[in-house]
Amino acid sequence: MHLIEELSWRGLIQDISTGTTELLQKEVVKGYIGFDPTADSLHIGSLLPLLLLVHLQRSGHHPVAVVGGATGRIGDPSGKSAERTLLDETSLQHNLSSIRQQIEHILKQSGKPYTIVNNDEWFREMKFIDFARDIGKHITVNYMMAKESVKKRMEAGLSFTEFSYQLMQAYDFYYLFTHYDCKLQMGGADQWGNITTGIELIRKLTGKEAYAFTCPLLTRSDGSKFGKSESGENIWLDPQKTSPYQFYQFWINLADADAEKMIKIFTFLSQQEINELIQKHRAHPEERVLQKRLAEEITRFLHGEEGYEQAIQTTQKLFGKKDFSIPDESELKTMEGVERISIPFPDQDVELITLLAEKTSIFPSRGEVRRMIQNGGLYLNKQKVSDVTKIIHREDLLYGKYLLIQKGKKHHYLIEFK
Known part of the structure; x- marks a missing residue:
């Protein structure tokens, strides 16, 4: 099963550009996803694109993660109803260091090659006049305003700062294409407009074709946004912000319909094994075999064996009914x-x-x-x-x-x- 088939049955393909499947089948491809430092930890919503990079890596391709030292100073309007709060330099650098460590922790697990770069590398010395003349000249305002991420913000108001984000992300893709031989960009469905602007910029500046695909935005079976606890708090990847126990419990407490969907997305279990687990779960839903296996797989993946064991021990102390003794x-x-x-x-x-x-x-x-x-x-x-x-x-x-x-x-x- 090739990569796009694998991602499709897992429900991880939303949009895909022409020729992407064929490209991934004929050569080793470098593909990237960007991560802006909006906080000092990534959360479950960020884990999904990270898993796309891991799938790419496991399929023999080369994942590239871009941390947004430059774009993080601007803020992406995609999927947002209001202007983002700008970060001060100290917070920005702290956040960049923290999320880079989290990305590296995940990508190094397979032992296969990967690249992490900071887009401040190519924006740091660029002058505004040069960017406006050499890059902005090739993408019209009409083209940018036709993108859904921009149209949704026009009534509430969109600053020039956030309006420029689309062009900055497009330049990221162009720079990676020309300097890193990176031909593929991936991301969430809300990124499709920004991504295709990058494809257009590459086509105009080089005459060559770039490629892309996106995954759906995560929702629960009731249509609500997926990724927060019952109390509305983010589920962070940093164990100091969301402990392994809290992380484990988030998955254990998923509704049955959500567990069937998420075990395909957040684990690397085979299609056959997942189908068998779903059948067992439907036969005896009270045993919660899907939730337990999902929680085990994703907690081990993120927090390792030690984190998983800590989560299990705490769960048993709080919920176990057999051989309970009061802790010291x-x-x-x-x-x-x-x-x-x-x-x-x-x-x-x-x-x-x-x-x-x-x-x-x-x-x-x-x-x-x-x-x-x-x-x-x-x-x-x-x-x-x-x-x-x-x-x-x-x-x-x-x-x-x-x-x-x-x-x-x-x-x-x-x-x-x-």
Whole structure:
């Protein structure tokens, strides 16, 4: 199965230029994707294009990652409804260093060749007059305004700064084409307009053909954007921002329909193995075999065996029902996946409902606590609470000052009395 066939059955082809499939079948191709330093970590949305580079690499081609030291100073308007906030130089350089390390961590795993370059390399010494005369002359304003990424922003307003981004990305492609023999650009579907501008610029300046394909933007089965936690937070690739446990749990908690889609996209399992897993899952969805295998594969890929084992150990401590023992105090204080709350010691014994609804913000009301207890969804120190009149005594506190609360299946809290 050649690369485009592989990516197609995985649902990773949206748009593709004429001749791209044939090019990839007849020679070793250098293909690139750009990553702008908008934050000091990439997130799950960025992981998808990174996986495109890995697929390219595994197919015997040469991946090129471009970090946007220059374009990161401008900001891409594609897919955005408002102007981006410009980064100061210190933040920009910090972000560039961080995301470069993340890209390298992923591309070096196969042991096959790859290239990482910073587009500041070719923009740094370029003068505005030279760019306007030598590059801007070849792409009309009418052509640029016809692109969807520009049209969507015209009503709200688009600065010249962000309007110029399309031409800068086009020049990236031209420079890589002429200096690195890079004939292919890839990206998300929202990048198609910028990418084809690059193809047009190369054609006009060199008379030669360049190639491209994009992947669909990720959405859940309900149509919502994919890549954020239930609370709306980004799932980062940096383990300091999203721990291996939190990363693992994100995948474990996917809906069944999403898991069927994402296991094709975010793993390198074969078509036969994935189809077998889907059949097993449909026969016994309660076992969540798809989510578990997806979470295992992608956590191992990103965080290694050690990160995966940490995620499994934390999961077992929080959700395991067999052979559970209370962690020692130092482990309890550093346990992942637990929201920590500190409150003063009460003057006297306190009703559990009062503690959870009034002394803390774990529940919005006393009635909510009562219903959770009646439905069997509240646990105190890993023991199910069945008594709605439960009183908390000093002897209930772990190590004399902690309570471990589980609310439903997913939410854990450590209350520390000070």
